[in-house]
Amino acid sequence: MTRTVARIAFSVALAMIIGLVTAPATKAGEAEAKNLLKSMSDYLASQKAISFTYDTNLEVVTKDHQKLLLASSGKIELGRPDKLRATRMGGFANVEMIFDGKTMTLFGKDANLYTQVEVPGTVDNLVVELRDKLGRPVPGADLLLPDVYGELMKDVIDVKDLGSGVIGGVECDHLAFRTKDADWQIWIAQGEQPRPCRYVITASKVDQGPQYSIQISDWKTGIDVTAEDYSFANKTDAKKVDLKGLADSDELPDHLAMGASK
Numbered sequence: 001m002t003r004t005v006a007r008i009a010f011s012v013a014l015a016m017i018i019g020l021v022t023a024p025a026t027k028a029g030e031a032e033a034k035n036l037l038k039s040m041s042d043y044l045a046s047q048k049a050i051s052f053t054y055d056t057n058l059e060v061v062t063k064d065h066q067k068l069l070l071a072s073s074g075k076i077e078l079g080r081p082d083k084l085r086a087t088r089m090g091g092f093a094n095v096e097m098i099f100d101g102k103t104m105t106l107f108g109k110d111a112n113l114y115t116q117v118e119v120p121g122t123v124d125n126l127v128v129e130l131r132d133k134l135g136r137p138v139p140g141a142d143l144l145l146p147d148v149y150g151e152l153m154k155d156v157i158d159v160k161d162l163g164s165g166v167i168g169g170v171e172c173d174h175l176a177f178r179t180k181d182a183d184w185q186i187w188i189a190q191g192e193q194p195r196p197c198r199y200v201i202t203a204s205k206v207d208q209g210p211q212y213s214i215q216i217s218d219w220k221t222g223i224d225v226t227a228e229d230y231s232f233a234n235k236t237d238a239k240k241v242d243l244k245g246l247a248d249s250d251e252l253p254d255h256l257a258m259g260a261s262k
Contacts, residue, residue: 033161033175034153037186040194041149049225051077053218056088056139059210067208078144081122083230086138097138098232099126105232106136108246112238115246134243140214143196152186155179164190167197168217181205195219 044050053075060068072090077083082101088094094109099119104126107114119129124145131137138144145151158178165174165187172187182205187198200213 029161030159051225061208
């Protein structure tokens with residue numbers, strides 16, 4: 001009995017010691033992860049011109065729990081405060097979006113159709129309008145806003161620093177965050193340009209936990225960004241239609257939309 005009591009006492013003491021050691025270490029890791037994300041946010045906000053290519057993967061879960069992965073690629077060219085050009089090519093669409101500070105043009109190259117919407121203001125306002133009102137989110141839109149840290153940290157309840165990882169040959173800091181509705185991870189390049197290299201969002205409250213990921217490459221800033229004029233030139237005599245008439249302009253094609261029977 002004496003030995004048993006001694007073992008129990010030792011186990012309790014050891015658990016208390018581990019608890020004392022782990023808690024500060026966890027807090028330190030959380031603080032470091034937040035600092036790394038804030039450094040990335042500050043770096044992005046300081047850039048007047050940014051361009052990069054990207055590859056996205058969007059998971060779709062069918063009613064019978066089959067996961068389908070939709071892949072696309074494109075390029076983003078951003079000129080702060082009010083210029084944006086975004087292209088995306090996938091299996092269902094070849095789309096270009098141009099914004100000149102006043103008008104947003106969405107051009108379906110394969111269909112040779114385009115639509116225009118008046119959205120005066122900054123790129124930040126455009127991102128919100130496209131996401132919340134027009135249902136046409138820009139790939140990686142959270143990373144284009146002026147306060148990436150404030151946007152991403154909304155409703156975060158758990159933070160982890162997972163060490164390092166390598167994305168496209170670039171060594172990155174790997175961070176993981178959790179909210180009530182979603183988990184997300186980000187890989188941030190180490191060094192003087194703490195740029196995002198991969199961003200993954202998991203819908204933790206949705207059956208089968210579908211994910212959306214964007215991987216970024218060919219990163220350029222400042223004078224290295226050689227964007228074309230941020231205006232739409234109708235060189236192919238494309239027909240103008242309303243927004244509803246431009247099919248398959250989102251990353252989720254119309255026939256796979258929520259509630260679709262096909």
